Amino acid sequence: MAGRPAVPHVIWARPERTGRGPRPAFSRADIAAAAVRLADEGGLDAVSMRHVAAELGCGTMSLYNYVPRKEDLYELMVDAVGGEHELWEPSGDWRADLRRVAHQTRELMRRHPWLPRLMSPVYGFSPNALRFLEHCLACMDPLDAPYGTKLQLLALLNGCVTTYVANELATAERTRALPWSEEQENQVRIAYLGGQIASGAYPRMAAAFTEDAGPIDLEAVFAWMLDRVLDSFAP
Amino acid sequence: MAGRPAVPHVIWARPERTGRGPRPAFSRADIAAAAVRLADEGGLDAVSMRHVAAELGCGTMSLYNYVPRKEDLYELMVDAVGGEHELWEPSGDWRADLRRVAHQTRELMRRHPWLPRLMSPVYGFSPNALRFLEHCLACMDPLDAPYGTKLQLLALLNGCVTTYVANELATAERTRALPWSEEQENQVRIAYLGGQIASGAYPRMAAAFTEDAGPIDLEAVFAWMLDRVLDSFAP
């Protein structure tokens, strides 16, 4: 019945400096920047405690003075790139403002393809996340609705953007780690898929794939999805 | 310029049995079932090649005869639980049918909390995924739109459901791995959050949290989200 020995830990509640002992050689911002740099260059797999420590130029275990668990390192990363969000004075047109927010989020995720994987409501209350949420709520001031509803719309909107960009990036992200090219693998997948479709067991899928559609315009699809979600909230 | 030595590999294109050599001791279904069992009981972290092999009662490296890469094991798992989808004769009311699909997907993910993490368009063409997609398209037969648009709506719908359930489950999933209880950690987070909010820097967030809202009805929120997405497609 005992169990659960340790004490809960949230990195944002822990002060960066306590006063006692030698001055820390790095700030949280330094550490987050190093981790983000590694992730941008080599994907999320390149972010290990050892690599980040090496990037900072310190011993592996020293890092644990700043970041007690690896998950906290992830929180730092998400918060750090969250700071890249440009915040502006709301225009009064909440739809336009939210569209702008969504496009910015998408750009952010394209700059940092590892971000969707780390996105989680658990990281929702870091300092920069709070600033971002406050800004989104400010954009929605013209809207007459309880904050609960507004937060729901924001969650839906962010969820859709995250999912969409994650799908957009999934294949590209895979390419980095695999020993063959994306086109090669796609070819194999399509070949298999073609066999299945030709079997006649999936007539609609077959029709969907033989349907002559022009090249997909990812920008247009994203904008369409966005408008649908916003429409849905206030038609 | 050489590089990229290996050959692309898609597990569904590889036959289960080639005829030569001793008969395999397990089927793909056996392996997938074992992995799913482990993941259901101990979370996704409990799914390692060693554990799955032990669960099957064979040596670790023997597993590699069936599953060349761990990612393939994941594909087997996603496909296996995809087979739990109940498919029915479309009713003619595409909205009702898609709602039913979404609720079923949610139930599926609540039965297998690790599923959202593995969901990815990459696994979109496994046998059971094809059956599922075909069924969804059949449900949308009454709808007059090109298949491309229908697939986009399905992607949006599935993406939203996945994100929503992932958020729903994220905290619960964390609890399993952490040495303290969810309530304890939430308390620490709320305490920190309270401090930030009391600082006055985030007036709208403060209002949102002091707003007297009844207890959140997760079912209702999910239904609301669903209707918004479906509305958005055909108001």
Added chain:
DNA sequence: GCGCACTACGTACGCTGTACGTAACTAGGA
């Protein structure tokens, strides 16, 4: 100025995915 809390970091443990080598087995072609 004493002591304590902090920083720094080397070592070590258990775990992971998986490359490789070896032995046993069986179906297809001669």
Added chain:
DNA sequence: TCCTAGTTACGTACAGCGTACGTAGTGCGC
């Protein structure tokens, strides 16, 4: 019918991971 090539089975080994622990050294608060 026998041979052999391709397959299964699996032990060993390696590089990498997160991180518990122990030991120094450092500098602020009392």
